[in-house]
Amino acid sequence: MPPTPAVPQGKRPTLADVAARAGVSTALVSIVMRDAKGAGAATRERVLEAAREIGYRPDARARLLRSHRSHLLGVQFGLQHPFHSDLLEGIYAVAEPAGYQIALSAVSAGRGEQRATDTLLADRCEALILLGPQAPTARLAELAGQLPVVSVARRLRGSVPGVEVVRTADDEGARQAVDHLVALGHRDIAHIDGGRAPGAADRRRGYRTAMNRHGLADRARVLPGGLTEEEGAAAARTLLAATPRPTAVLAFNDRCATGVLDILLRARVSVPDEISVIGFDDSHLARLAHINLTTVGQDIPRLAELAVGRAIARLEGAGTSGAETSGGDTSGADVPGGEAVVAPHLVVRGTTAAPVHLGPGGITPTHGSGARGASAGG
Amino acid sequence: MPPTPAVPQGKRPTLADVAARAGVSTALVSIVMRDAKGAGAATRERVLEAAREIGYRPDARARLLRSHRSHLLGVQFGLQHPFHSDLLEGIYAVAEPAGYQIALSAVSAGRGEQRATDTLLADRCEALILLGPQAPTARLAELAGQLPVVSVARRLRGSVPGVEVVRTADDEGARQAVDHLVALGHRDIAHIDGGRAPGAADRRRGYRTAMNRHGLADRARVLPGGLTEEEGAAAARTLLAATPRPTAVLAFNDRCATGVLDILLRARVSVPDEISVIGFDDSHLARLAHINLTTVGQDIPRLAELAVGRAIARLEGAGTSGAETSGGDTSGADVPGGEAVVAPHLVVRGTTAAPVHLGPGGITPTHGSGARGASAGG
DNA sequence: CAGAACAACTAGAACGTTCTAGTCGGGGCA
DNA sequence: TGCCCCGACTAGAACGTTCTAGTTGTTCTG
Numbered sequence: 133m134p135p136t137p138a139v140p141q142g143k144r145p146t147l148a149d150v151a152a153r154a155g156v157s158t159a160l161v162s163i164v165m166r167d168a169k170g171a172g173a174a175t176r177e178r179v180l181e182a183a184r185e186i187g188y189r190p191d192a193r194a195r196l197l198r199s200h201r202s203h204l205l206g207v208q209f210g211l212q213h214p215f216h217s218d219l220l221e222g223i224y225a226v227a228e229p230a231g232y233q234i235a236l237s238a239v240s241a242g243r244g245e246q247r248a249t250d251t252l253l254a255d256r257c258e259a260l261i262l263l264g265p266q267a268p269t270a271r272l273a274e275l276a277g278q279l280p281v282v283s284v285a286r287r288l289r290g291s292v293p294g295v296e297v298v299r300t301a302d303d304e305g306a307r308q309a310v311d312h313l314v315a316l317g318h319r320d321i322a323h324i325d326g327g328r329a330p331g332a333a334d335r336r337r338g339y340r341t342a343m344n345r346h347g348l349a350d351r352a353r354v355l356p357g358g359l360t361e362e363e364g365a366a367a368a369r370t371l372l373a374a375t376p377r378p379t380a381v382l383a384f385n386d387r388c389a390t391g392v393l394d395i396l397l398r399a400r401v402s403v404p405d406e407i408s409v410i411g412f413d414d415s416h417l418a419r420l421a422h423i424n425l426t427t428v429g430q431d432i433p434r435l436a437e438l439a440v441g442r443a444i445a446r447l448e449g450a451g452t453s454g455a456e457t458s459g460g461d462t463s464g465a466d467v468p469g470g471e472a473v474v475a476p477h478l479v480v481r482g483t484t485a486a487p488v489h490l491g492p493g494g495i496t497p498t499h500g501s502g503a504r505g506a507s508a509g510g
Numbered sequence: 511m512p513p514t515p516a517v518p519q520g521k522r523p524t525l526a527d528v529a530a531r532a533g534v535s536t537a538l539v540s541i542v543m544r545d546a547k548g549a550g551a552a553t554r555e556r557v558l559e560a561a562r563e564i565g566y567r568p569d570a571r572a573r574l575l576r577s578h579r580s581h582l583l584g585v586q587f588g589l590q591h592p593f594h595s596d597l598l599e600g601i602y603a604v605a606e607p608a609g610y611q612i613a614l615s616a617v618s619a620g621r622g623e624q625r626a627t628d629t630l631l632a633d634r635c636e637a638l639i640l641l642g643p644q645a646p647t648a649r650l651a652e653l654a655g656q657l658p659v660v661s662v663a664r665r666l667r668g669s670v671p672g673v674e675v676v677r678t679a680d681d682e683g684a685r686q687a688v689d690h691l692v693a694l695g696h697r698d699i700a701h702i703d704g705g706r707a708p709g710a711a712d713r714r715r716g717y718r719t720a721m722n723r724h725g726l727a728d729r730a731r732v733l734p735g736g737l738t739e740e741e742g743a744a745a746a747r748t749l750l751a752a753t754p755r756p757t758a759v760l761a762f763n764d765r766c767a768t769g770v771l772d773i774l775l776r777a778r779v780s781v782p783d784e785i786s787v788i789g790f791d792d793s794h795l796a797r798l799a800h801i802n803l804t805t806v807g808q809d810i811p812r813l814a815e816l817a818v819g820r821a822i823a824r825l826e827g828a829g830t831s832g833a834e835t836s837g838g839d840t841s842g843a844d845v846p847g848g849e850a851v852v853a854p855h856l857v858v859r860g861t862t863a864a865p866v867h868l869g870p871g872g873i874t875p876t877h878g879s880g881a882r883g884a885s886a887g888g
Numbered sequence: 889c890a891g892a893a894c895a896a897c898t899a900g901a902a903c904g905t906t907c908t909a910g911t912c913g914g915g916g917c918a
Numbered sequence: 919t920g921c922c923c924c925g926a927c928t929a930g931a932a933c934g935t936t937c938t939a940g941t942t943g944t945t946c947t948g
Contacts, residue, residue, distance in 0.1 A: 144634075146904055157928045162906060172926060187656075192632040193571040194904035197933050211599050212794075217589040221618045228621075233629065236614035240599045243606075251611065254570040256522075278565075365800050394800050397775060416590075422743050422772050524934055535898045540936060550896060572934035576903050 145188045154182035165190055192233075196256060204233045205443055206257030208248045208265065211240045214415055215430075216263045219284065222436025223261065230444060249275060259443040262286070264330050280446035284439050286330045287471075296446070297471040298438045302331040303338030305428040305476035309382045309410045310342035312426075312478055316486045318380040318408065319348055324357035324367040324392065326384035335412065339382060357384050364391025372399055379407060379487040386411035386418045386427055393423070393483070404485035414479050424482035431474050438472045523566045532560035543568055570611075574634060582611045583821055584635030586626045586643065589618045592793055593808075594641045597662065600814025601639065608822060627653060637821040640664070642708050658824035662817045664708045665849075674824070675849040676816045680709040681716030683806040683854035687760045687788045688720035690804075690856055694864045696758040696786065697726055702735035702745040702770065704762035713790065717760060735762050742769025750777055757785060757865040764789035764796045764805055771801070771861070782863035792857050802860035809852050816850045 147158040147165075154161065156179060163170045164179040171179070182188075196202045205227055209216040220236070227234050235255050237248040245267045252260060259280040265272065269292055275281050276294030284298045291297075306323070313321050323339040326332030336354060343352040353374075355367045364383055368391065371378065383389035389411030396403055403409055411418055414429030525536040525543075532539065534557060541548045542557040549557070560566075574580040583605055587594040598614070605612050613633050615626040623645045630638060637658040643650065647670055653659050654672030662676045669675075684701070691699050701717040704710030714732060721730040731752075733745045742761055746769065749756065761767035767789030774781055781787055789796055792807030 144904095147906095148904080158904085159906080159929080160927060162904095163927090166906085170926065175926080189631055191575075191634060191904055192629075193575050193634055194933090195906075197569075197571050197575055197935085198904080198906040200906095200933080211595040212592075214590075214592075217595075220616060221589055221620065224616065224618065225620050236616065238598060238602065238614065240602065242599065242603050251570075253567055256569060256571055361798050361800070391798075391800065398800075420739050422739070422769065422776075522934095526934080536934085537899080537936080538897060540934095541897090544936085548896065553896080569934055572903090573936075574903095575905085576934080576936040578903090578937090 144191075145186045146191070147188075149186055150179065150183045150188045153186060154179045202256050202258050203231060204235055204255065204257045205259055205261060205440065206235045206237065206249075206252030206255065207261045207263065208237050208239060208245065208252065209263040211238050213264065214417075215285075215413060215432075218415075218432045219263055219436050219439075222433045223440055225433075226437050226440040230440065232440070232444065246271070253278070258447050261439050261443055266330075280443055282439050282443050284435060287334065291470050295470070296442045298435055298442060299471070299473060300331070300430045300435065300476050301473045302334035302476075303341065305412060305430075305478075306335040306338030306382065307342040308476065308478045309412075309428055310339060310346070312480065312484065313380045313382070313408060313410070314342075314346050314348070316380075316408070316484060318487055320351050320353075320376055320378040321348070321380045321382065322353040322355060322371060322374075322378040324355045324364060324371075324381060324383045324388055326388070327356060327358050329359050329384065332384060335384065353378065357388050359385055359387060361387050361391035361394070364388035365395045366391075368392040368395035372396075372401070377407075380410070380484070381407060382410045382412075384412060386413045386415045386425060389425055389427070389483075390417060390423065393425070404483050405488050408484040408487075410484060418479070418481070426481045426484040427479050428476050429479045430476055434474050438474065442472065522569070523564045524569070525566075527564055528557065528561045528566045531564060532557045580634050580636050581609060582613055582633065582635045583637050583639060583818065584613045584615065584627075584630030584633065585639045585641065586615050586617060586623065586630065587641040589616050591642065592795075593663075593791060593810075596793075596810045597641055597814055597817075600811045601818055603811075604815050604818040608818065610818070610822065624649070631656070636825050639817050639821055644708075658821055660817050660821050662813060665712065669848055673848070674820045676813055676820060677849070677851060678709070678808045678813065678854050679851045680712035680854075681719065683790060683808075683856075684713045684716030684760065685720040686854065686856045687790075687806055688717060688724070690858065690862065691758045691760070691786060691788070692720075692724050692726070694758075694786070694862060696865055698729050698731075698754055698756040699726070699758045699760065700731040700733060700749060700752075700756040701760045702733045702742060702749075702762055702766055704766070705734060705736050707737050707762065710762060713762065731756065735766050737763055737765060739765050739769035739772070742766035743773045744769075746770040746773035750774075750779065755785075758788070758862070759785060760788045760790075762790060764791045764793045764803060767803055767805070767861075768795060768801065771803070782861050783866050786862040786865075788862060796857070796859070804859045804862040805857050806854050807857045808854055812852050816852065820850065 147161045151158045151161045156175060160171055160175065161179055161183070164176050165183070196204065207220065207223060209220055224234055235252055235257055237252050239245050239248050245265060249260065257279070259282070260275060261282045261284060264285045265283055269288060272281060272283065272288070272295050273292050276292060280296070281294060282296045282298060285300070286297070287299055288295060288297055310321060321343065323336065325336050339354070340352055343349055355370055357363045357367045364387065371381065372395070381392055383392055389409055392409055393403060396407055396409070401407055409425065411425045411427035414427045417423060418425035418427045525539045529536045529539045534553060538549055538553065539557055539561070542554050543561070574582065585598065585601060587598055602612055613630060613635055615630050617623050617626050623643060627638065635657070637660070638653060639660045639662060642663045643661055644664075647666060650659060650661065650666070650673050651670050654670060658674070659672060660674045660676060663678070664675070665677055666673060666675055688699060699721065701714065703714050717732070718730055721727055733748055735741050735745045742765065749759065750773070759770055761770055767787055770787055771781060774785060774787070779785055787803070789803045789805035792805045795801060796803035796805045
């Protein structure tokens with residue numbers, strides 16, 4: 133074994149290679165690589181130089197194997213869910229600065245949640261963040277028995293011990309939407325729901341409660357919908373045939389709302405003049421200039437921050453007394469009982485306006501061309 | 511240390527725990543867990559039983575650390591790219607049955623490709639599959655110097671040694687689209703391009719070549735576009751003002767086409783009667799009943815299969831002589847020079863038809879209500 | 889019946905890192 | 919001067935697995 137090997141072909145350089153080249157021990161190289169204290173300035177520089185020269189790169193696995201903390205957060209997400217992609221973006225943004233790595237595991241048609249969580253566990257994650265999990269409560273409880281678990285956007289009936297929940301106040305969001313429409317003068321407001329999707333029950337309930345509070349209980353109408361454009365379109369067709377035809381619709385989410393817009397546009401029903409439409413999520417879709425959808429926004433960065441913060445707090449709260457690592461600030465909409473609820477906020481764009489017969493000599497303009505009618509797209 | 515410990519609280523059980531409980535050596539437990547030969551049936555059963563009892567789960571990291579092969583494929587993908595999600599689905603479906611694990615690393619606004627590939631390398635992946643990478647060629651070459659690299663959907667100028675390319679024949683797709691339109695009787699066919707997006711140059715070229723071949727070179731018109739609805743919408747506005755107004759448009763992708771449809775619909779221009787529209791990708795979007803977009807489909811399962819197959823072939827071709835592991839079949843549209851090109855296929859739906867003035871006393875119906883005009887949607 | 893061949897099993901050394909418990913030398917303090 | 923402390927550095931033992939090289943004991947072979 134030569135003391136100063138050239139770049140070892142076909143073999144990944146290790147601590148020992150760097151150590152040999154710099155003429156120090158592997159332990160010292162480890163210290164330098166970790167930026168830990170215990171190395172002199174000159175030596176430090178020499179080691180870094182040697183590492184650079186042979187293209188050394190620390191082996192994350194060996195590192196995690198040895199240190200008893202892995203600083204690894206496992207995140208399960210659904211492919212095909214733009215909402216999950218947005219959350220992931222936020223999760224990365226919070227976790228990495230806090231010194232945690234993210235291990236991703238996708239759920240798709242051919243790859244169930246069981247498999248997804250299994251690989252995360254095998255990877256030695258310290259905690260699990262599950263985006264919109266559909267697994268039965270029993271499974272979540274089983275996982276929670278092994279490590280901290282955070283469920284994002286899925287509310288759990290009763291509290292499952294060890295499982296934290298981070299979610300949007302869906303009922304509150306629906307309420308805001310209804311309030312906005314009522315304030316504009318609407319009374320016949322329909323809701324196209326999301327069936328069994330996460331959050332759907334709460335939005336339905338929020339809608340009903342708000343309608344009641346405005347004395348519009350008898351006008352409340354819930355149509356079966358879903359999370360896709362097609363389901364929204366189907367519901368919209370039903371809605372057009374109804375008498376009296378509602379003057380406003382609250383859809384389960386933006387995709388659903390888009391389907392509604394499409395059908396309305398095709399039927400030459402003007403939006404928002406004849407019918408106002410509100411979505412949910414404030415997805416990229418809704419923000420597109422030519423869709424310009426009024427919608428209920430979820431605070432995605434906040435959800436991500438809380439999810440990661442909760443997980444880290446559980447991890448560091450167990451070892452030391454408090455979470456003093458610079459990380460997610462877990463205060464705010466936090467509720468002691470293991471559930472963090474984030475407030476949604478209405479984003480008013482061009483698909484809502486006063487119903488036509490109420491406008492004072494015309495239609496209350498909302499925003500420039502926004503009231504000229506929006507179509508579907510996306 | 512008791513010989514048969516109860517479930518060790520707060521400590522993950524290891525091989526040694528299982529071994530102690532089953533009264534065998536750790537080596538034997540390892541053999542049983544890996545399903546390797548060298549263990550008797552009875553013992554095997556006893557070990558499995560013990561493992562089950564204490565909830566043993568192999569530690570992937572320690573396993574990879576020791577074994578020379580890691581059987582880990584690193585995949586870099588972009589959040590916010592539905593096309594990547596689809597590819598991922600296919601990649602999982604091919605890789606896992608072939609005995610390879612997938613390590614994901616996302617690219618987003620706040621997390622560049624450098625960081626994404628760095629974590630994959632630190633995780634000791636054996637090969638890298640990059641979905642639509644934007645990194646400069648030099649960076650790809652640098653990576654390729656360390657391990658096999660497969661670039662999916664990004665064509666590289668000249669061949670970068672060590673980098674394999676798997677892509678759709680974008681020019682061929684554009685050609686198919688033009689041929690279809692010409693066959694329907696169109697002559698004024700415009701193309702809204704994708705600017706610098708991966709594949710855009712090829713689609714542009716394919717469009718131009720096809721127009722030439724049909725003797726329509728002087729009618730060819732390329733409008734600057736992009737990959738989003740908004741860019742499609744902007745181009746469509748330009749297009750409506752043009753004289754002569756084209757009777758057909760080939761958009762860079764489905765999202766772009768959707769933006770076009772939206773503007774046309776809003777301008778009361780009937781699709782496909784007055785203008786035919788073709789997209790690219792055959793995304794979920796295009797398949798929605800109320801959008802019903804004619805589009806050029808990419809063979810996503812095939813792309814995924816080739817990408818994984820190529821990576822595995824490189825890995826196993828280096829160690830042993832041939833790739834005999836049951837894995838992706840890498841034959842087919844394979845080209846020796848390190849580039850695999852997959853044929854696209856036109857999917858005819860409702861947004862294309864003969865131009866109105868050519869129809870024999872009317873419009874050639876395409877498919878049921880498909881010809882009645884499609885709108886945008888999400 | 890000796891020896892080979894084989895299956896079942898084990899001890900102990902890797903793998904690349906971090907952690908623990910040092911050693912060594914020098915400066916401050918009494 | 920003697921002592922202690924501190925910073926720089928190192929040897930060697932983990933971590934949980936797989937691999938190598940055995941060691942048994944049984945059965946086949948001639």
